[in-house]
Every structure is written in structure tokens, then in C-alpha cells.
Amino acid sequence: MAQAHASNFKNPVxxxxxxxxxxxxxxxxxxxxxxxxxxxxxxxxxxAIAGIMLVIMIATGLVLAxxxxxxxxxxxxxxxxxxxDVNYGWLLRYVHANGASFFFIAVYLHMxxxxxxxxYKAPREILWIIGVVIFLLMMATAFMxxxxxxxxxxFWGATVITNxxxxxxxxxxxxxTWLWGGFSVDNPTLNRFFALHFLLxxxxxxxxxxxxAALHICGSNNPLGIDPKGPQDTVPFNPYITVxxxxxxxxxxxxxxxxxxxxxxxxxHPDNYIPANPLVTPAHIVPEWYFLPFYAILRAIPDxxxxxxxxxxxxxxxxxxxxxxxxxxxxCKFRPIYRQFxxxxxxxxxxxxxxxxxxxxxxxxxxxRIGTAYYFFHFLILLPILGKLERPSPMPASISEPVxxxxxxxxxxxxxxxMEKA
Amino acid sequence: MAETTHPSGTGAHGAPGGDDTSRRDFLYLATxxxxxxxxxxxxxxxxxxxxxxxxxxxxxxxxxDLAPVAEGQSITVTWRGKPVFVRHRxxxxxxxxxxxxxxxLRDPAPDDKRVQKAEWLVVLGVCTHLGCxxxxxxxxxxxxxxxxxxCPCHGSHYDxxxxxxxxxxxANLVVPQYAFLSDNRIRLG
Numbered sequence: 001m002a003q004a005h006a007s008n009f010k011n012p013v014x015x016x017x018x019x020x021x022x023x024x025x026x027x028x029x030x031x032x033x034x035x036x037x038x039x040x041x042x043x044x045x046x047x048a049i050a051g052i053m054l055v056i057m058i059a060t061g062l063v064l065a066x067x068x069x070x071x072x073x074x075x076x077x078x079x080x081x082x083x084x085d086v087n088y089g090w091l092l093r094y095v096h097a098n099g100a101s102f103f104f105i106a107v108y109l110h111m112x113x114x115x116x117x118x119x120y121k122a123p124r125e126i127l128w129i130i131g132v133v134i135f136l137l138m139m140a141t142a143f144m145x146x147x148x149x150x151x152x153x154x155f156w157g158a159t160v161i162t163n164x165x166x167x168x169x170x171x172x173x174x175x176x177t178w179l180w181g182g183f184s185v186d187n188p189t190l191n192r193f194f195a196l197h198f199l200l201x202x203x204x205x206x207x208x209x210x211x212x213a214a215l216h217i218c219g220s221n222n223p224l225g226i227d228p229k230g231p232q233d234t235v236p237f238n239p240y241i242t243v244x245x246x247x248x249x250x251x252x253x254x255x256x257x258x259x260x261x262x263x264x265x266x267x268x269h270p271d272n273y274i275p276a277n278p279l280v281t282p283a284h285i286v287p288e289w290y291f292l293p294f295y296a297i298l299r300a301i302p303d304x305x306x307x308x309x310x311x312x313x314x315x316x317x318x319x320x321x322x323x324x325x326x327x328x329x330x331x332c333k334f335r336p337i338y339r340q341f342x343x344x345x346x347x348x349x350x351x352x353x354x355x356x357x358x359x360x361x362x363x364x365x366x367x368x369r370i371g372t373a374y375y376f377f378h379f380l381i382l383l384p385i386l387g388k389l390e391r392p393s394p395m396p397a398s399i400s401e402p403v404x405x406x407x408x409x410x411x412x413x414x415x416x417x418x419m420e421k422a
Numbered sequence: 423m424a425e426t427t428h429p430s431g432t433g434a435h436g437a438p439g440g441d442d443t444s445r446r447d448f449l450y451l452a453t454x455x456x457x458x459x460x461x462x463x464x465x466x467x468x469x470x471x472x473x474x475x476x477x478x479x480x481x482x483x484x485x486x487d488l489a490p491v492a493e494g495q496s497i498t499v500t501w502r503g504k505p506v507f508v509r510h511r512x513x514x515x516x517x518x519x520x521x522x523x524x525x526x527l528r529d530p531a532p533d534d535k536r537v538q539k540a541e542w543l544v545v546l547g548v549c550t551h552l553g554c555x556x557x558x559x560x561x562x563x564x565x566x567x568x569x570x571x572x573c574p575c576h577g578s579h580y581d582x583x584x585x586x587x588x589x590x591x592x593a594n595l596v597v598p599q600y601a602f603l604s605d606n607r608i609r610l611g
Contacts, residue, residue, distance in 0.1 A: 156554065160575065163553040178469075182478045184503035192472065279498060279505045279547075281554040285575050299576055304551060304592045360576050 030216055035234035036241045037222035039399050043117075044220065044241075045248030046110040052249055053103040054208065058201050060096040061145075064089075068148065070194035072187045075150035076275045094264040100142050101267045102256045104290035107135060116342055118330030119221040125322040127214040132318045134207050139291070141200040144193040146288060151272030156285050158185045158193070164298075167308040184278060224399055225330025233399040286357055293349050296356030297375065300368040310372065317379040324379055326387030334392045341382060348374045483611030485603065488542065496559045498547060501610045505547035505555055506598060507571070508608075511582060516540050518569065519583035526587075529594045533583045536597050544600055544608065545584040549573040551591035556580060571595070 007018040007025060018024040067086050069078040082089035111131070114120055120128035147158045162179050166172040181188030219228070228234045235241070259266060267289060271282045287295050294311050301307035317324065332339040348371050355368040396402045486499050486508060496509040511519075519533040537543055547555050551573065557563040558571035558580075566572030566579035568587045573580075578589030585594040600610045 156575075160552040160554065163551075166553075178473050180474075181472055182474050182503060183481075186478075186503050188475070188478065278503060279500065279555060281556075281573075281575060283574050285554065299590070302590055304590060307590065 030212075030237075031242075032236065032238045034216060034237040035228065035231065036220055036237050037224075037228050037233060037399055038235045038240075039222050039224060039403075040220060040241070040244075041223055042244070042248050043109065043113040044222075045245045045252075046106045046113060048245040049249055049252050050103060050106040050110055051208065052253075053099060053106055054201065054204060057096065057099050057103060058205070060092045060099065061198070061201065064092055064096055065194075065198060068194070070148070070191050072150060072190055072276070075148065075190060079149045091260075094260045098256065098259045098264060098267060100145065101288070101290065102252070102259070103138065104142070106252065107138065108290070111135070112346060114221075115345070116332045117221055117223060118225050118325070118327075118332070120322045121325065121328075121330050122322070123218050124214075124221065127211065127218060128322060129319055130207060130211045130214055132315065134204055134211060135318075136315065137200055137204045137207065141197060141204065142288065142290065144197040144200070146272075147190065147193045148197060149272060150190065150276045152274040152276055152280075152282050153269045153272040153285070155185060155276035155278065156281055157287055158189065160285060161287075162189075164308050164311075167305040169305070186278075221330065222399065223331060224333065224396065224402075226395060226399060229398045229400075284359060289353065289357070292354075292356030293352035294356075296352040296368040297372045299356070299360040300365065300372040310376075314375060317376070321379065321383075325383045326385075327383075327390065327392070328387075329392040329395070334395050335390055336393055337390045338383075338386055341378065341386070344374070345378050348378070481611075483609055485607060485609045487607055489606040493541070498559050499610070501598065506610060507543070507545050507547040507559060507584070507595070509543045509582075511541050511543055515569065515582040519581060519585075522581065522583075522585075528586050529592070531583075531585060531594055536583050536585075536594070538600075538602060542608075543582070543584060544597065544610075545595035546598055547571075548596070549575065549578055549591055550586065550593040550595065551576055551578050551589070556595075 004019040005022040005025065007015045007022065009015045009018050009024055014024055064082065067078065067082045067089065069075060079093070082093050084090075086092075114128065114131070143157070143161060147154045162176055162185065165175045165179065168175070177183065179189070180186065181192060222228075269286065274282075286292070294314055297314050298307045298311040301310050327335060327338070329335055332342055351367060352371040352375065355364050355371060358364040360368070481502050484499065484501055486497075486506075488508065488510070491497050491508065491510045493510050494512050496507060498505045498507055500506070509515075516533070522533075524530040524532065534540070536545075547559070549556050552575060554573050554575035556566075556571035556573040556578070558565040564572045564574075566588075568579050568581035570580040570582045570584060570587075572578070573589065573591065576590050578591035579587050580591075580595055581587050583594075584597070586592070598610055600608050602608050
């Protein structure tokens with residue numbers, strides 16, 4: 001009755017295991033022979049880079065957690081002890097702290113890649129939404145991690161962000177008290193943030209596996225946004241894409257290392273080297289750079305609940321993006337009008353980020369309001385309308401056509417031949 | 423046995439399939455409902471454990487001696503982990519607070535409802551926007567456009583009665599529960 005999996009591996013040990021639990025077959029299928037469109041560019045490497053960053057964060061975080069003490073009386077000192085006394089503690093902490101920034105850099109580029117090439121469109125909607133879930137989990141994890149050193153920015157960042165929930169009528173205040181475990185951000189808050197900061201990366205890892213599983217059902221998108229018509233349009237993942245990804249990873253890590261070794265505090269705030277003081281708010285509270293565009297949206301709305309809803313709404317529009325964009329054409333390459341608006345959106349995100357770092361008054365407030373208005377206009381009005389009005393430019397019949405000039409038919413002749421020299 | 427796996431129940435038995443189906447549906451639903459209630463009940467201890475613990479709730483009330491605070495001065499005391507502002511208001515400040523017409527206020531409250539003795543204003547030093555501590559306690563601090571407090575985080579201005587006048591905060595600074603024990607002594611909480 002019981003039937004073992006028919007394994008193709010030669011090594012008897014591998015074969016024995018694989019026929020009972022086909023992990024080797026699965027890995028071979030998903031990471032060796034998995035067909036990738038042969039025209040993917042280096043922007044497709046940021047998924048792999050983000051994956052590497054997650055591994056780096058979990059590894060450094062694990063050893064840092066062995067030295068860190070989640071108690072308001074000693075948390076700040078325990079971090080300084082890591083910096084001064086623990087072997088390589090300075091290195092591990094700087095790798096971890098800057099790693100958060102570089103994780104977000106990779107993920108933001110990954111997301112904008114998806115936006116430009118329409119990677120969220122059918123049949124990849126679930127893949128995209130899982131990605132948004134990962135983004136949300138990352139934001140929660142990064143926020144709670146930033147609280148742990150228990151400096152002034154940690155404390156007041158935690159106070160401001162947890163107070164966001166007090167904007168909701170009736171349930172708001174009980175929720176905030178529940179989040180705090182007290183009447184202000186205090187020891188119970190720090191304790192639970194540490195527990196959650198330890199847990200969430202593993203949740204992220206799980207969701208990343210789902211993200212990859214969903215990806216491998218539809219296959220990767222590509223710069224032309226058209227589906228591969230057959231093996232002539234793809235290359236096996238290994239070695240073609242593994243090598244390409246590895247080269248991109250190395251380049252990315254070089255930039256990351258420059259920050260870690262030569263300007264480890266450039267992306268941080270000096271205020272966070274002042275121990276937390278519940279009685280004194282720093283003159284200018286700013287979140288880490290990767291939250292700034294959303295912080296600008298929060299402050300742009302002159303109403304408390306409205307600001308909070310707009311901030312969460314800025315992420316919610318990403319969830320429904322696959323249905324907001326009515327154009328059937330995936331890649332911006334063939335959308336002459338939308339391509340320009342994409343860059344307007346990218347610029348808008350940068351402007352919002354800059355305005356979020358500035359005091360919320362005068363011209364900066366005005367700029368943040370214009371930026372917020374454009375952000376929502378782009379997703380909620382422009383995308384649905386433009387998809388109907390825009391006339392896409394002509395698309396090639398296949399991925400191979402623009403390269404081989406002969407079109408899909410000629411390439412189909414190569415179909416029967418081995419792929420090596422493709 | 424195979425028939426039992428078909429909820430439609432029109433089996434070869436000629437049994438009263440319809441009755442059997444509705445009975446089965448009821449049992450499924452009832453089992454599911456009991457299970458859901460059980461899960462909710464089991465989840466509650468986990469959720470409630472995150473609420474303030476008994477020792478946190480038991481934080482004693484504190485007494486504040488007002489005698490050293492001269493007219494025009496303010497002190498900050500810590501109560502339940504939060505700053506409490508106690509301001510000994512000058513006659514001009516009291517006047518300014520009383521003169522405001524309620525129609526100009528975002529969160530209308532007359533000054534005499536916010537104080538027990540006109541010269542002593544006691545409010546939580548927590549901005550009702552997102553919880554920063556407003557400036558205005560020290561003589562050198564900016565006090566905002568209404569001579570009360572100014573929150574540097576997102577620019578809320580409070581007047582000499584701790585009422586919100588300008589900026590994103592939705593409500594006045596909260597007046598905590600307190601009582602005068604004597605002319606120069608109050609108890610918070």
C-alpha cells in the first residue's frame with residue numbers, strides 16, 4: 001500500500017531519504033531547474049537580497065539577544081555593554097542596526113520593481129498581497145526593535161506610535177493600555193516588545209516561504225511583462241540566476257559594509273544615545289528613515305483619526321492595487337503615459353520621506369499635504385482611469401523575439417534543441 | 423458505509439434523507455459553535471495577561487506639597503509613570519483663561535470646570551495628540567501662542583487652562599482626579 005516517492009538521485013543516502021521525504025526533489029525542482037524568464041534584469045535580484053538580509057538579521061539578532069536585557073533599569077546599559085565589552089558586540093550590533101535599513105532598502109527596491117513591471121497583476125495578486133503582509137510584519141518588527149535600546153527616540157517613538165491606536169473612538173484607549181500593559185510606555189511594554197521582536201522574524205520567515213511558494217506557482221515576471229511561451233524563453237534557475245543573484249548580493253553587501261564599518265550611526269539618531277526619560281520629550285521626534293513617508297502622511301492630515309487612517313490607508317491601497325490598476329499590460333515598458341506617472345510616484349515617495357523628517361509646519365506641512373494627495377490620487381484615481389484610456393505601445397510576440405528578431409516562430413525551432421547555448 | 427459520506431442523503435436505503443441532513447448540519451454547527459466559544463474562552467487569559475498587572479494598578483496615589491511653588495511657577499510631578507503639570511497661575515493667566523468664549527474652543531470647557539481653585543491648574547502633561555510631553559514648564563520653554571503649553575512633536579498649542587487651541591490634538595490636557603487635603607497640599611489619584 002505504502003508507496004515511496006520515485007527519486008532520481010544517484011547517491012544512495014540521498015535517494016533513501018528523498019524517496020521517503022522528497023525534499024531533495026523539491027529543492028532540485030524549485031532552485032535548480034526552476035525556469036526563469038531569460039530576460040530578467042538585476043532588479044530581480046532584490047528578492048534574493050532581501051532573503052539574505054533576513055538571514056543576517058536573524059543570525060545577528062539571536063546572538064545579540066543572548067547579551068541584551070529587556071528591563072528598563074538596565075536595557076540601555078546592556079546595549080552599551082554589548083558595544084564595549086562583548087566580543088565583537090560592536091560589530092554584531094552595527095550589522096543588526098544597519099541591517100534593518102538595508103533590509104528596507106532591498107524591500108523598497110523590490111516593491112518598486114513590482115510596481116514598474118506590473119508584477120502584482122493576474123495571476124500574481126496573492127503573491128503581491130503576501131508581500132504586503134511581509135512588509136507590514138517588517139514594519140512592526142523594526143519598530144519594536146528600535147524600542148529595545150531604550151534611548152530617548154526609542155521611548156518617544158514607542159509612545160507616539162502606540163498612541164496612534166488611541167485615535168479610534170471608544171476602543172482606542174483600552175487598546176493602548178493593553179498594548180502598554182500599564183498607563184504609559186514602561187517596563188511591561190519593553191518586555192513584550194522584546195518577546196515580539198524575537199518572534200516576528202520567524203513569522204516573516206514563514207510568510208516568505210509562502211511568498212516563494214506562490215511565486216513558483218505562477219513563475220517570475222520579467223521586464224517585458226509577457227509570459228514565457230516555452231523553454232526557449234527561459235533559463236534554469238541554477239546556475240544562470242543563482243550566479244546573477246550572487247553577484248548582486250555581493251555588490252549590495254559591499255555598500256552595506258561601507259555603512260557598517262565607516263558610518264555605522266549615519267542612519268540613526270544621536271538622541272537615541274540619551275537614556276529614555278519619560279518626563280522630557282526630545283524637541284524633534286522622527287522615526288527611522290524607512291517610516292518617514294508614512295510619518296509625513298500621518299502628520300499631513302490635521303485630524304488625529306484622519307491622520308492615522310490615512311497612514312494605514314497608504315498601505316491598504318497596496319493590498320487592493322491589483323484591482324485598482326485596470327490595465328492588462330504589465331510592464332511600464334509598453335505604457336508610455338503610466339511610465340511617467342510611475343516616476344512621479346517614486347519622486348512623491350522621496351519628497352514625502354524628506355517632508356517627514358522636517359518639522360510639521362509651514363511649507364513642509366504644505367508639501368507633505370500635496371505629496372499625500374498625490375499618493376492617494378495615483379492609486380485610487382489615476383490607476384483605474386489610466387488603464388482604460390491609455391493606448392499601450394506594441395508588444396513583442398515573445399521574450400525571444402526582440403533579441404532574435406525572427407520572432408517566436410523561429411525560436412520555436414530551437415525548442416527541440418538543448419538549451420545550453422540559448 | 424459510503425452513504426454516510428454523502429450529506430445529500432438520497433441513498434439507496436430510502437431513509438428519510440432530508441431529516442438526517444438537517445440533523446447532521448445542526449450537529450456540525452453546534453459542534454463548531456461550542457468549539458469557537460471554547461477557543462475564545464481559552465484565548466482570554468492570554469489576551470488579558472497583557473493588560474496592566476495588579477502591581478501596576480496598585481500604584482499608590484501621591485501627595486504634592488504646593489507651598490514652595492510661587493505664583494507664576496510650575497512644577498512637574500510623576501504620577502502613574504506620567505508627568506503631571508501643576509501651575510500656580512497668575513491673575514493675568516486666570517483672566518485670560520476665563521475670558522475665552524467657549525465657541526472659540528475645539529473641546530469646549532469653561533475654566534472653572536477645569537480647576538478646583540482658580541490659582542492652581544493641575545493637568546496631565548501628556549499631549550492628547552500622540553502622547554508627547556508639551557513644553558512650557560520651564561521659564562525658558564516656548565509656551566505656544568496662548569501662553570500655556572506647546573507640544574514640539576506635532577505643534578499643538580494649549581492655553582493657560584490647558585485647553586487645546588491650535589494644532590492636531592483633538593482634546594484638552596486631561597485633568598486628573600485630585601483633591602485638596604489642605605490649602606497647600608493635594609493628593610493625586
